[in-house]
Amino acid sequence: MIYYDSPNPAPNPRRVRIFVAEKAITLPTQSVSIIAQEHKAPEFLAVNPRGQTPALQTDDGCVLTESVAICRYLDALHPELPLFGSTPLEIGTIEMWIRRTDLVVMPPIGAIWVHTHPFTARLPIQRFADYGEAQRPRVYEAFEMCNMALAETPFIAGEVYSMADIVLLTSVDFAGFIGIPLPEELRYLDDWHRRVTARPSANA
16 A cells, blocks of 8 residues: 655645544655645656546555545554544534535635645646635635534534544645735634644644
């Protein structure tokens, strides 16, 4: 088994690193540099034709891509300390918040990254700066949604730390990297961020 990783600030590979750190899983890893365009090299495209990290090649040669799918596979192999929930309600709530983060929180962050950040200016893509800047209010609306939920529970999907927290943490940190800090007035989200960042796995 080999895990194809990319270093920070790439948020999706970091999800898997945090997950395996929480589960204490040893995962052979090969780093793929996005800056050096190694994810578009023929050697990596033979692993993942989409040219994106992360990717996990299993012992029998199958390849899984998409961070949450990789983590689900690893969770099934290592069921101790389930990060996708134990009860039907936990499982459903965690899935709900993973989806909300991927569908509500990350899209405007991604649009700002693609259309306004200096790094992406070097890429062969068409950029629309006005569109990117127009997404900033949507990011804060998404943060407010999370803040309201965290006023009720210590973690985003309930009483225990889960994959939903990993997905949200990497999204919030990526937003900070591209210049979208957490508003101080969102105190429940800010408190949650401080607590999950203090976990050793957050340094993975």
